[in-house]
Amino acid sequence: MTTVAELERRVEAGEDGLGDILEVSMGPHHPSTHGVFRMDVRLEGEKVVRLKPVFGYLHRNHEKIAEHGAYLSAIPYTDRLDYLCSMTNNWGYVLAVEKLAGIPVPERAEYIRVIVAELTRFQNHAGLVGFLLQDMGASGTPLMYAFREREKILDLFESLSGARMMCNYLRFGGLRVDCTAAWLEEVRRLVAGLPKFVDEFEALLRTNEILMARTQGTGVLPRELAVSAGVTGPMLRASGVNYDIRKVDHYGIYDRFEFRVPLGDHGDVYDRYMMRILEMRESLKILEQALRGIPEGPIMDPKTRLRGLRPKAGEAYGRIEAPKGELGFFLISDGSANPYRYRVRPPSMINLTILEDMCLGHNVADVVVILGSVDIVLGEVDR
């Protein structure tokens, strides 16, 4: 692996036969960056010798907005972090508030939270796999297959919360509205049909020669580096680290469900791709169990104060296993009605820390695939 400094020294020494170093700015408007994200790439021929991610094109200072409002008013803003997974964003935030103020959650609400969170994970992973294959040139078809199923899930979210993507559904202490028996029946029918979709989706491309050639051995992330760089979610588990916050923290009621944590061996793009497929299957297992066990009851403790919540001075960090990794919220209360400090731990931004390490030495076309396998949403990276 030649470094830029070494190449520059060799150029200055008048050595012949060296390729030029080309500086390319990939993005911010580039179809493969899935939003407004830029990479300053230096290339020697086709090989990447340096890559620096550049953020901030979608920076809205989400944290400042939340610090100026009441605890309740931050919930709809969290929808706009990772705008594909508003349900899990809500959950991360309400979990932190519940820890900060010591708010209990009724049983039925916990079950519905698990159901909507696993549906969210399913549609996120399906979409990601579709986009990843699209980035590799499988133009259109896999993405449309994924979106066909995603639509069904978004329809369910719409009938539950009134919105397809910006659901604004969870509340600290419970949920905004209860679901109906008919809605649960719809979910049961959908979940019964989804394994067939995963089978089909997997069979289409798992052993495709082009896919394997493009992804196996590409963008390898070693285990030690993944841990040190704070990589979380399916990316971490593709590198073989068994760390799933649903299993570690048992937040909500995840200790009641049986599911496996799939692990990869190689930590390359192929493993990360397969990790999503395997996690979709595990989500379906959780969904089946949750749909079987959901009790009747209230969805909100009547004593919970939504408006004008004033937690005692102190702080709390709450985290969940979002589809993209560890989504955490750190709150400091000074006893007033709005948080003194509100901080989001965005998984997709921290997962980008090692983007350069994964891309060095690869062809520029592989950068697109490697970035696609990280699974970023710029609403969350820039906040």
Next chain:
Amino acid sequence: MSALPTAEDLKAQIEAGVPGTAVTVVPNGSPSAQHSLLLDHGHARAVALFLRDHAEFRLDFCSLVTGVDWLDTELTEKLKVKKMVAGPDGAETEQEVEEVRKTKVPGYLEAVYHLFSMEKKHGPIILRLRTANRTDQTHVPSLTPVWRSCEFQEREAFDLYGIVFDGHPDLRRILMWDGFEDHPMRKDYVPPADDILAAPRPEAHA
């Protein structure tokens, strides 16, 4: 999940393991009871390495790094002071007089680190580093050499709060653009007037 020692025990273990360091426990009044440890700058990196490599703790995963801005506060005290006071007849007598004394407590910026262990599956242990004030002494040691995950988050705290992390390999702004001068997450930040029409326009191309 293996159990971690309480904050007090941890303080004792750190002070035994890293000679010369002084750790202060910062209590947390909320029901979460996540207490934190305030470190001194000189030994911060040694303590971080101790916690990361200790066979029992193995805090290999630094999940969250963030800044917090604590403003200057004014402490108002009422004191009883003995003073010579002139009475109505002109003679001075010693009397107890109540006096209000105001002392300024300088604010500071704080970097907060949440540590977990992926190997032992426990956490969080919370570390805090404080700057001397909010204006000219805003340096704290960087922990990026210990945990790579601090790299972007320390840059963010530098960008939005103005905390300077000494020893960070690449300390640049990350979310705001390079020419930006202020630190927008500070509590006393005043956003510039958003007056697009009044802004000077670039010269039209000839």
